[in-house]
Amino acid sequence: MAEPARAGDVAVEMAGIAKSFGDVHALDDVTFRVAPGEVHGLLGENGAGKTTLMNVLTGLYLADRGDVALHGQHVDLRTPSDAVGHGVGMVHQHFELVQAFSALENILLGAVTATWSMDTASHRERIADLADHYGFTVDLDTRVADMEVGDQQKVEILRILYAGADILVLDEPTTHLTPAEVDHLFASVRELAAEGLAVVLIAHKLHEVFAVCDRVTVLRHGRLAGSLDVAAAAHADVVAMMMGDDATMVEARAKTCDIGEDEVLSLRGVTATGGAVDVHLHDLDLQVHRGEFVGIAGVAGNGQRELMELLAGLRPITTGRMHASGVDVTHARVDERIRAGVAVLPGDRMREGVLPASPLYETYALGRHLLHDHFSPHDLQDQARDMIARFDVRTSGPTAPTASLSGGNIQKVLVARALDVSEHAGGGAMVVMNPTSGLDVGAAAFVHDQLVRTCEAGGGVLLISEDLDELLALCDRVVVLSHGRLAGQQVAGDYDRLVLGDLMVAAHG
Amino acid sequence: MLGLVVALVVNALLLAALGANPVTAYSTILSAALGSVAGLAQTLNRTTPLLLGASAVAFAMRAGYVNLGIDGQIYAGAILATGVAFLLDGWPAVVLLPVVLLAGLVGGGLLASIPAWLRATRGINELFVTVMLNFVALFLAEYLATGPWTDPVAGEAITVPISAAADLPRLLPGGGHAGILLALPVAVGLSLWLARTRSGFEFRAAGSNPLAAGFGGVRLVRIGVVALVVAGALGGLAGAIEVTGVHSRLLTGLTPNFGYMAVLIAVLARRSPVATIPVAFAFAVLIVGADSLQRSVGLPPSAVLLFQAVVVVSILAFETARGRRLVARLVQATRRSPGRRRAGGVA
Numbered sequence: 001m002a003e004p005a006r007a008g009d010v011a012v013e014m015a016g017i018a019k020s021f022g023d024v025h026a027l028d029d030v031t032f033r034v035a036p037g038e039v040h041g042l043l044g045e046n047g048a049g050k051t052t053l054m055n056v057l058t059g060l061y062l063a064d065r066g067d068v069a070l071h072g073q074h075v076d077l078r079t080p081s082d083a084v085g086h087g088v089g090m091v092h093q094h095f096e097l098v099q100a101f102s103a104l105e106n107i108l109l110g111a112v113t114a115t116w117s118m119d120t121a122s123h124r125e126r127i128a129d130l131a132d133h134y135g136f137t138v139d140l141d142t143r144v145a146d147m148e149v150g151d152q153q154k155v156e157i158l159r160i161l162y163a164g165a166d167i168l169v170l171d172e173p174t175t176h177l178t179p180a181e182v183d184h185l186f187a188s189v190r191e192l193a194a195e196g197l198a199v200v201l202i203a204h205k206l207h208e209v210f211a212v213c214d215r216v217t218v219l220r221h222g223r224l225a226g227s228l229d230v231a232a233a234a235h236a237d238v239v240a241m242m243m244g245d246d247a248t249m250v251e252a253r254a255k256t257c258d259i260g261e262d263e264v265l266s267l268r269g270v271t272a273t274g275g276a277v278d279v280h281l282h283d284l285d286l287q288v289h290r291g292e293f294v295g296i297a298g299v300a301g302n303g304q305r306e307l308m309e310l311l312a313g314l315r316p317i318t319t320g321r322m323h324a325s326g327v328d329v330t331h332a333r334v335d336e337r338i339r340a341g342v343a344v345l346p347g348d349r350m351r352e353g354v355l356p357a358s359p360l361y362e363t364y365a366l367g368r369h370l371l372h373d374h375f376s377p378h379d380l381q382d383q384a385r386d387m388i389a390r391f392d393v394r395t396s397g398p399t400a401p402t403a404s405l406s407g408g409n410i411q412k413v414l415v416a417r418a419l420d421v422s423e424h425a426g427g428g429a430m431v432v433m434n435p436t437s438g439l440d441v442g443a444a445a446f447v448h449d450q451l452v453r454t455c456e457a458g459g460g461v462l463l464i465s466e467d468l469d470e471l472l473a474l475c476d477r478v479v480v481l482s483h484g485r486l487a488g489q490q491v492a493g494d495y496d497r498l499v500l501g502d503l504m505v506a507a508h509g
Numbered sequence: 510m511l512g513l514v515v516a517l518v519v520n521a522l523l524l525a526a527l528g529a530n531p532v533t534a535y536s537t538i539l540s541a542a543l544g545s546v547a548g549l550a551q552t553l554n555r556t557t558p559l560l561l562g563a564s565a566v567a568f569a570m571r572a573g574y575v576n577l578g579i580d581g582q583i584y585a586g587a588i589l590a591t592g593v594a595f596l597l598d599g600w601p602a603v604v605l606l607p608v609v610l611l612a613g614l615v616g617g618g619l620l621a622s623i624p625a626w627l628r629a630t631r632g633i634n635e636l637f638v639t640v641m642l643n644f645v646a647l648f649l650a651e652y653l654a655t656g657p658w659t660d661p662v663a664g665e666a667i668t669v670p671i672s673a674a675a676d677l678p679r680l681l682p683g684g685g686h687a688g689i690l691l692a693l694p695v696a697v698g699l700s701l702w703l704a705r706t707r708s709g710f711e712f713r714a715a716g717s718n719p720l721a722a723g724f725g726g727v728r729l730v731r732i733g734v735v736a737l738v739v740a741g742a743l744g745g746l747a748g749a750i751e752v753t754g755v756h757s758r759l760l761t762g763l764t765p766n767f768g769y770m771a772v773l774i775a776v777l778a779r780r781s782p783v784a785t786i787p788v789a790f791a792f793a794v795l796i797v798g799a800d801s802l803q804r805s806v807g808l809p810p811s812a813v814l815l816f817q818a819v820v821v822v823s824i825l826a827f828e829t830a831r832g833r834r835l836v837a838r839l840v841q842a843t844r845r846s847p848g849r850r851r852a853g854g855v856a
Contacts, residue, residue, distance in 0.1 A: 312724055314723055334723065334728075335728065338726045344724060346724050351718075351720055351721070352724050353721050353724070355713075355717040356717070356718065357717055358713070362710065362713075362714070363721075365710065366721060366722065366724075366725035367725035367726055369707055370707075370726050375707035376705075
């Protein structure tokens, strides 16, 4: 366990770190310093280099240049086990737990090496003490697969602490937690810091940094934007650092079209309570009109994914009606909804969007293959060739394996595919979820342009996004989804981030 | 291909260690399987069930389903084919033979509809069900061959012969039947269907990434049922061909593990039905030729099995290495994906 903090001691000192992947400079001359007993926020947009920097610290990546020192000693972290040996532990966004093992077994798995037998009872006692001490109470005998996400996270943290870590890295730990669980986690994190551990919190929510951190370091495009004491900083200071001088807010896009009367998509009193899911959807009333751009805002895990699946036709509607361009599609299958012009662009493009090993033209054809009576692979290849030229997709051709394309180019293909479905219905509904996550600025702008054009062409867009900037820049109105219900909305011109933020985090009454 | 070279070299060493001249042995295999019309007839007879089974397995694999039940489906098809042949005894060949072959398709399809139904309604993995049903079908065949349909003179698990009108026409002297003329178009047709048709595309999409296929409007449950039942029906057809082409009756021992070899062939052919044609033929050559090694070179039967196993293992080892590289590439591609994984994931 951690030794008491000494004044002036530095737990982590990373200096001049550089790391490139091919032509992309993920990190360039980054300096990062964390004291023992400190909770240090690491902020930055998607792709700013936060996770890469921490992967260097945890031995997953070898830096091209730069120096890492832990507790004043230069260290050579070539493998994750080197880092573990030096007391560095990381809780990833996706937990690295064996689902079929109990909490206790998972904790012992990394921390204890035993050849023939081990004294489980004494380990159990010490782990229970550790858990009590920091407020990570979990049932050690429950299988991880049967645990809530919040409890799985506790197990993961306990595992790392029990392995002897005194430098703890948490990668966006609140993403999947309820507000109450977040409070609990933050209390435990403060407790860990009070014991002298150095805690790094990778975050992308400002208020979390202000809630729990002592210091904050901001990265922008792989470079250090600055470090601040949180107590002495204002929100605006940190935002300014994140945005930089070239304040690259998402550019607001003026549409050149009016909102029509016809509904391209409508939910009336829709409830979906079937299946084993995190969030049930209740009493959804939502209309998207011709030419209208509607946004769904909310903290991840409040039913966004369920809503997308419901609109696609993958999640049955329990009560209420759903219409697409006037046609009742309440109980329609996915293929029937595609023919009715409901084009869904799923949030996880690699898992839900593409056929990775198949040629590009087949990924492009998926869903579109239902639109025409005639089916011909030859035509599909020609269409893909046209699309590649039209949207400037960087690939060797329609027969290139889909997985060989970059994320941005894959997203172009998926957007093109959804556009075709929507246009085929003479202006249908586009449902898009987090369409620009992980994309560079150019690719994101392309996606935004296409969505706006869909509206202008007489379709309607429903944008489900965790990026409030994106929503406010593009949408005619923004509806907040919270705990599976629509909690309220604001219309363009009257946007107030604070009000929307309140709606997003308001406890469901 | 490298796998095949390694297999041949290892086997040459093996043969030498057993005191046989590898060159003589290899030439014996080739001349026994291909060197005479009778040998070729035997080889094609062996190719037929292997080809039907392997193209059926490959077909189902393309949709993401693994049918380990070809052996059971062969028996089920053989049972129904034999039963129908008994029932329609006296009908002219021109009607009887097609009906009997059709009965084989239905028998295999019926047996495969059990795993298909369990998979579709309860999500029970078809691997286990298809394997278990192999035993059910085998023992049902044994019951019929020793009980109601038994040939009392034979004194073993064998039925009385079916009407000669139900026999497959001969293609070659030496017992070569026309079954291969059914199997070849099946393999080619399946590949064409997969490559050229809308349903074939949906089939492959479901096998490649079911989640994305579901978002693309592909009806996954229906595809699972079609994949398993069609594969089962083709297994059943192989059974009917064995009855009408080779034995003229039902017996246990109808399939010396054709089903498992079919899986191997399908994997080696990279799940392409049409590519199973050369692979199934090569396996048939190996089986027929290796059998003759026992007689001519005087190898013990176990050495022949060893010989076949070496070929399978070495080719599979190289295929797996390829597969790993593919997986590694896909993982890399997924890592590039920024879409956040759901914590906890799917247990």
